Structures are given as C-alpha cells and as structure tokens.
Amino acid sequence: MLQLFHRYPEAESVYRGLMDQFPTDHRAFFNLASMLAAHREQLHESCKLLRKVIELKPHVVESYGAIAALLIKLQKPEESALECYHGLEISFNDKICLFNLNVALRQLNRMDTAISLSWETLIKLEPSIGSQRSLITEQFQGGTVELYEGQYRIKELRDSLTFVCVKWGTKYSSEYVNVLYCAVKRNLPPGYRLRMVCFTEDSAGISKEIRCIPFLPQTTPWTGWWNKAQVFAPHADLDGWLLYVDLDTVVCGSLLFLAETLDRIQLHMCHYSAVDEKNAETSISNAIVVLNAEHFVNEGKVRMIILTQLQ
16 A cells, blocks of 8 residues: 555565565565566666565566566666576466567567567467468568568558548637648658548638548538548548547657557458458458557547548
C-alpha cells in the first residue's frame, strides 16, 4: 500500500525489514527490486536483489525476464541474453524473456538468431504457422517485404492506408478537417503517402489535398452519427485499408504504431489465405479491426478507432 501511494522511502523500509525477518522468502526481494527499478532508477541495486531472488527461488521465470530488462538498460546485452535463455529453459514461451532476448540479440547485431528464435517458438505453439514462415520468406526475397527501423513491413502498405472522416451539419467546421489532415501528415512515418477522404454534404473550405465525397441523395434523412455509415457508400470506390477518425480527435504523437499494426494484420491475413488454398473463396479479403484502446484517449476516457479493409 505504501508503494501504491508513492511513499517509496517508507515502502523500502518495510521491504528491507521483511528481508531481514524472512531472509529465505524471495517475495520481498523481488518487490523491492521492482520498485527500485521503476521508481528510483537504482538499476544496479535491483539487479543484485533479483540475483538473490534467483538464488532463493531459481524456478521463478519472472525474475529472469526482469533482470534481463535491467541489463539491457545497463548496456549489457550479452548478460541479458544469457538470463533470458535461463528463463526460457523454465518456460519456453515466456513473453518477457522472449521479448528481452530479441532486444538483446538485435543489440548484438544477431538479427537472424532473433528471427529464428521467434519462429521456433511460434511453431512450437502452433505448428501450422510453419507455412507462414516460408510465405514471408518468399515475400521478403521477392521485394514485397522490407525491413524498416528493425521491423518487417509490407511495402505496399505505405500506399494502402486511407484516413477517413465524416463532416455533417454545423457542429464542426471545415477547419477541423484541415487541422486533422495536417496533424496526421505531420505524424505519419516517413515513406507513407497520406491519403485522406472526407464524406460531407458541404465541402466549402476543405483543403484541396483532401478528397471530398458527397452524401448520396437517399441518405438526406439521416441525422447525427448515422452519417458515419457513409464510409461504406459504394459510390466512394475506395480500396485498401481505411482508418476512420472522428473530427475531434487530436493526434499527439507518431503514427508508426498504425503501420506496424497493419503489417501484422496483413501478414496474418496472408498466412490465412496461404493455409486455406483449397477453400480460396473463404480467404480473407475484407476485415474490420478495432485497434487497442490504449492508443486513444478522449476527455480522460479510452476510445476505440476502427480500421476497415475493402477490396
């Protein structure tokens, strides 16, 4: 409770008292190490405590992942990788050990080892994923997959993402559309060409860089948020991935995570199609994806944003 209420000196005193009173109980050592690393930046001391935890309780896999993360921060990737390997001997698919091992291997310029390790783990968890490995390898060799800032992505995605908004009535002026466009353009990763579409009954004042699509006459009776369904209008003739964004959305940082999310979804869809060749008509060609709400906050509340793929 002391730690929860940010009373760290008092919390540390309690932890150390417990360590003295119960020197063979690993829990106080582990909790103090976590607190010192997260809130006091005492990385070396945290490492010493975690090594004590491993000595007392060598089968607690969380200890290996935690100490590996600290060693990465201390610029000791070789030691970090070794701790991760020890942890994976206990649990081969521990996500923290796997993540930190990949980071450590990349820092050691051992990208191929990191990739092979990830594939081996995935195939152990789901043998059918083996076909996806060969598919992605073929795409990479064929030039459709590229490495960008340490991550694989499909080249075509840089031109397949379209931002979509809907403006009706007088609540939001054309300035909202233009500001949103500029914000997205400013935060989109390099190499991704911005395409933006605005469905509206009044395009006056909207930047010429934004494609405006008029409402269909038969939707005139629609009111309020029903107009958001305009994004599915067939006369728009849109394709690829569509990202719907509300006009009151404020873009506060890099949108690289969108590109990375699309890459993962696209690779998964390619895998689905590859393993279902006998039933090609059931292969994924359209999808609606709700992105993790942690990326989006509005007036202190989480909100969701929707990606749609049309073909």
